[in-house]
Structures are given as C-alpha cells and as structure tokens.
Amino acid sequence: MSQVVIYSTGTCPMCEKSKTLLTKWGIPYDEKRVDLDRSALKEMSQITNGARTVPQICIEGKWIGSFTELTEMHMEDELDHLIKSES
Numbered sequence: 001m002s003q004v005v006i007y008s009t010g011t012c013p014m015c016e017k018s019k020t021l022l023t024k025w026g027i028p029y030d031e032k033r034v035d036l037d038r039s040a041l042k043e044m045s046q047i048t049n050g051a052r053t054v055p056q057i058c059i060e061g062k063w064i065g066s067f068t069e070l071t072e073m074h075m076e077d078e079l080d081h082l083i084k085s086e087s
Helices: 013-024 037-045 066-076
Strands: 004-008 030-031 056-059 062-065
Touching: 004 037, 013 062, 013 066, 030 037, 037 056, 056 066, 062 066
Parallel strands: 004 030
Antiparallel strands: 004 056, 056 062
C-alpha cells in the first residue's frame, strides 16, 4: 500500500489534477473511488470528519486536505520523502 491515498470520483477534474501531479512528482498513490465503493466513502468520511467533496488526500495515514493543501506541501518541500528513488 502506498503512503498516499486519494479519495476520488470518476468525474472530478481536481482529482485528475491531483493524480497527475503526484505522478509527475514520482509519488506513488492508491486511489479509492468513493463513487464506486461505499466502504471507501465511509472510510473517507471517518478520516476527514465528514468531508463530502473530493479529492480528499491522506499521507501516511494523516488527512491533509485536498488539491490546494497537496500543492502547498509540495512547494514547502514536505513531500520529498515520498518521492520514489530511482537508484
């Protein structure tokens, strides 16, 4: 299991942007589609204290928020430890 989990839906443009950025940055992630999996929706609700929008992103088991928080963390070099090593 990856250290990053994205709760998403199939019709969410910000979910796609988040996944694209993580891929570009070389950070592996697991996607949980809350529109297809009720258990993923329940899990997202518990982790986020009831958030109803996507994407919702968890890093190392901690809820960080959405696309905005993800990009802020990247700009502050807080994601460097998650980048896949090519060595």
